[in-house]
Amino acid sequence: MTDLDDIDRKLLKALANDATQTAGALGRRFGLSQPATWRRIKRLQDNGIIVGRKLDLDAEKLGFGVTVFLGVKLAAKGRVSLDDFERAVSAIPEVQTVEHVLGMYDYRLRVTARDISDFERVLRRRIMTLPGAGDVEANVLLSEERRPGPL
Known part of the structure; x- marks a missing residue:
């Protein structure tokens, strides 16, 4: 440190x-x-303390009115399955973040879409067809009161 x-x-x-x-x-x-x-x-x-600089865009003003957090449980566990899933989900443009987590689900995804029907399309055609994708739980973002700031 x-x-x-x-x-x-x-x-x-x-x-x-x-x-x-x-x-x-x-x-x-x-x-x-x-x-x-x-x-x-x-x-x-x-020293890797500053790892980059980021531009924050207003998703709603750009036409993306829905943000959904998805909990994804993999159907088959194993190193190959994790790598394949991570590579495939990272290639989906609507998926903003991919977090490998401990708990009920294996991954937490932040997905942006134009509206609910657009989200349903992304879910059915892209996310549910990913290698190893199993159970999914969706939570729609209603409001975001605090954005991440300095540690």
Whole structure:
């Protein structure tokens, strides 16, 4: 684990809130020069603490009005089955996240669709035909009050 000081933590929090901030702006905010701030950010990236920057899009404004969380239990367990399932489900564009979980289901998927009938099409034609797919439980997202933020 990398040792982080208070400035590193402040930089991470600021970047988690708005990753478009420049090293110069962050440096002025935290009393550092632009090169010193850039070196800190680069070190955080090189150490794998900052693993990327992400663009958040408003799915509803882009025509995707339904988000469904699916619990998927595999019909056949085994290493080949897990790998085949993960590879196949990751290729479906409507599947936004694939999480291998412990519990009643083997996977938790976040699926976006234009509407319920579009979701049904994705479920029947793409997800239920995946290698190893067994029982499925769907939970429709009604609202999202808090988005993931800094740790």
